[in-house]
Amino acid sequence: MKQLMLIGFGAMAEEVLAHMPAELVLRWVVVTERSRNRVRALLPPSVAVVTRIAECTGKPDLVLECAGQPGVRAHGVDVLARGWDLAVISVGALADAELADRLHAAAATGRSRLHALSGAVAGIDGLAAAREGGLDEVLYTSRKSPASWRGSAAEQMVCLDTIAEPYVFFRGSAREAALAFPANANVAATIALAGLGLDKTRVQLMVDPGISTNQHRIHASGRFGEMNIELCGMPLERNPKTSTLAALSVVRACRQAVSSVVI
Numbered sequence: 001m002k003q004l005m006l007i008g009f010g011a012m013a014e015e016v017l018a019h020m021p022a023e024l025v026l027r028w029v030v031v032t033e034r035s036r037n038r039v040r041a042l043l044p045p046s047v048a049v050v051t052r053i054a055e056c057t058g059k060p061d062l063v064l065e066c067a068g069q070p071g072v073r074a075h076g077v078d079v080l081a082r083g084w085d086l087a088v089i090s091v092g093a094l095a096d097a098e099l100a101d102r103l104h105a106a107a108a109t110g111r112s113r114l115h116a117l118s119g120a121v122a123g124i125d126g127l128a129a130a131r132e133g134g135l136d137e138v139l140y141t142s143r144k145s146p147a148s149w150r151g152s153a154a155e156q157m158v159c160l161d162t163i164a165e166p167y168v169f170f171r172g173s174a175r176e177a178a179l180a181f182p183a184n185a186n187v188a189a190t191i192a193l194a195g196l197g198l199d200k201t202r203v204q205l206m207v208d209p210g211i212s213t214n215q216h217r218i219h220a221s222g223r224f225g226e227m228n229i230e231l232c233g234m235p236l237e238r239n240p241k242t243s244t245l246a247a248l249s250v251v252r253a254c255r256q257a258v259s260s261v262v263i
């Protein structure tokens with residue numbers, strides 16, 4: 001039986017746990033001091049609930065981050081330096097160049113690997129392949145309901161209570177988007193890392209009062225040809241900022257960890 005460590009235990013982690021393959025067992029959950037008692041009460045005694053990687057005894061086969069960008073910042077280096085592979089969903093953390101350098105160095109020291117998960121979008125495989133032949137342009141547009149932007153920097157850019165028409169409230173690079181919207185624009189960083197990079201990938205963020213799904217559109221062109229990918233994702237009931245597909249991409253990483261044929 002392979003052993004899993006989760007960093008973070010919010011809406012996404014609970015969805016992951018509900019769909020995890022039977023061949024993988026959850027042994028450790030890394031949480032903040034503030035949420036320790038709440039999470040302890042939710043999990044069986046066989047799962048160690050800790051606040052620091054150093055508190056963990058044993059060796060996980062896979063470490064999955066579902067804790068937000070602060071979770072990558074707090075624990076990523078420690079995990080990789082120990083030689084443990086780390087899969088992250090809060091890919092926008094890599095838009096912080098200083099943190100990205102430290103993660104690279106820790107992976108080199110630990111001979112471990114950091115895996116950026118595809119998250120709420122589709123087409124990352126095709127985009128990464130297209131990059132090998134050269135890309136001319138990548139534009140990512142995210143369109144979500146007012147509820148999905150609540151609690152983010154969008155609140156300072158547009159009135160979410162009264163907006164009546166679709167409205168683009170942010171245009172910029174993927175790096176700017178991922179850093180300014182840490183819980184809403186990780187996908188921008190994922191697309192950038194697969195494609196033209198954090199500074200050349202263009203991003204538009206939109207609020208649309210007429211929709212209830214999280215919509216993601218990727219337009220890319222290059223030597224391979226042209227792609228237009230559009231995905232309407234159902235938000236997680238317990239967190240409308242997060243698409244269900246993002247949680248399922250974490251489940252996919254679990255499946256890959258236990259499968260002999262990987263797809």
Ligand SMILES: NC(=O)C1=CN([C@@H]2O[C@H](COP(=O)(O)OP(=O)(O)OC[C@H]3O[C@@H](n4cnc5c(N)ncnc54)[C@H](O)[C@@H]3O)[C@@H](O)[C@H]2O)C=CC1
Nearest residue numbers: 008009010011012031067068071074090119120186242246
């Ligand atoms: N790549 C993608 O497509 C997507 C990525 N995400 C990322 O996934 C993250 C998690 O999403 P949800 O579970 O819906 O959010 P959530 O807010 O429900 O849960 C996050 C949990 O992480 C915990 N946490 C915060 N800092 C931590 C730390 N230093 N160490 C351990 N735990 C910590 C919080 O206490 C909370 O329980 C988002 O913040 C976002 O960064 C979300 C949606 C899509």
Ligand SMILES: O=C([O-])CC(=O)C(=O)O
Nearest residue numbers: 120184185186187242243
């Ligand atoms: O789940 C989504 O729609 C995307 C998201 O929040 C993110 O990129 O951080």
